[in-house]
Every structure is written in C-alpha cells, then in structure tokens.
Amino acid sequence: MSDYLKDSEERMKKTLNVLKSELAAIRAGRANPALLDRITVNYYGTPTPLNRLATITAPEPRVLVVQPWDVSQIGEIEKAIQKSDLGINPVSDGKVLRLVLPELTEERRKELVKLVHKKAEEARIAVRQIRRDANDLVKKMEKNGEISEDERKRREEEIQKLTDKYIKEIDKMVEAKEKEIMEI
Numbered sequence: 001m002s003d004y005l006k007d008s009e010e011r012m013k014k015t016l017n018v019l020k021s022e023l024a025a026i027r028a029g030r031a032n033p034a035l036l037d038r039i040t041v042n043y044y045g046t047p048t049p050l051n052r053l054a055t056i057t058a059p060e061p062r063v064l065v066v067q068p069w070d071v072s073q074i075g076e077i078e079k080a081i082q083k084s085d086l087g088i089n090p091v092s093d094g095k096v097l098r099l100v101l102p103e104l105t106e107e108r109r110k111e112l113v114k115l116v117h118k119k120a121e122e123a124r125i126a127v128r129q130i131r132r133d134a135n136d137l138v139k140k141m142e143k144n145g146e147i148s149e150d151e152r153k154r155r156e157e158e159i160q161k162l163t164d165k166y167i168k169e170i171d172k173m174v175e176a177k178e179k180e181i182m183e184i
Contacts, residue, residue, distance in 0.1 A: 005158060008134040012127050012166040019123040019170060023177045026112055026119075030180075031058040031101050036066070041080040043073060050077060066090070066097040104181075112181045120174040124167055131163040 024034035033056040040047040050056070054068040054077060066081075068074050074092055081090045081099065090097040104112070135156055142152040 002155075004134050004137050004155075005162065008130050008159065009162055011130045012162065015123050015126045015130070016166060016169055016173075019119060019173060022119050023116060023173060026115060026177065026181070030061045031064045031099075033058055033064065035086065036064065036081070039080050039084050039086075041073065041076050043076065050080065053077065062101045062103070064099040064101070066099065067095070068097075071095055109181050113178050116174055116177050116181065120170055123170050127163055127166045127170070131159055134159045 021034075021037070024032065025038055033051070036050050036056055039050040041050050041053055042048075043053060050066070053070065053073060054066045057065050057067070059065055066077060068077055071094070074094065074097065078090050078092055078097060081088065081097070086099075088099045088101060090099050092098075138147070138152050138155045138159070141147045142149060147155070
C-alpha cells in the first residue's frame, strides 16, 4: 500500500475513533460508564478526568456508581457531575456517588437521534475531505510526471474504495447507536 493511501487510511481511522467516543458520550436508555468520560474534576487545583479518580460501574441498567479512590474528593466529584451537561443529580452516602438516570422521553430520544446524525455527518465530511486531499496529491503526482493518467485513475479508484469502506463503517455505527437510543 502506498504512503498516501496509508496516510489517508490512518486519518480515516482517527475520524472513526473520534466519532466512536462522541457517540459513547451520548446517553441512551441504559447507564454506560463512558457517559462520564468527558467530566473533569478539580483535583487539588488540577483538572483531572473523573475516570482517573474513581471506579465507575453500572450495577443496574439505569444506575451508575462512582467510587472515588480518595474519599476526600467526593464533594469535588459531585460538583463536577452537577456542573456537567448530563442533567443528573448524584446521591452521596459519603463513600460512593449513585447516579440514577431518568427514563428518556420520546421527544428526548428523537433529539438524541438528531444529534447522532449530526455527529455522523461531521465524520462523513471529514472522511470526504481526506479523500479530496489524497486525490489532490495523486493529481499533483500526475502533473509532475511521476505517474501516468491510467495510474492516477487507478489510485483514485483505490481512494474511493477506502472512502466507501469508512462511510459504511460510520453508517453502521450510527444505525447501532440509533437502535440503542430508541430501545425502551
């Protein structure tokens, strides 16, 4: 596989990974520890990701339990969760925080599906931009006499196949997330 193709595939994989983490942070009907991945806590003056300060588990379908390793930080963790855009009020017993996720309304589910589609479209645009960059490089190579017209066409077809593969992956991820959100 040539360098431009490897580079393009690496960039497309990164795009897919970004989408995967963005989709994981979107709350579906069931509790998922990944919901708290974006939350940072003021840990002795340093913003620190919550998952580095505590164990996060989902013992029940709609409950998350946050168990800090340093119990003295439970107040800071509670504040960080309350400030987040999750809209969940944690309940503390002094040692652990329990987050009970409310049932999603039909309207909220539809909003989340729209958000998923928006994130997917952003990922598709990024993949197409990578394709455009690779095609521009191949055209430049032809213009400089490094490759023939036939070789340019063959390489553009390879780039298109790669693009189609990653667009299909994005579509699969979106379909799975949409199904998860709409599941009651």
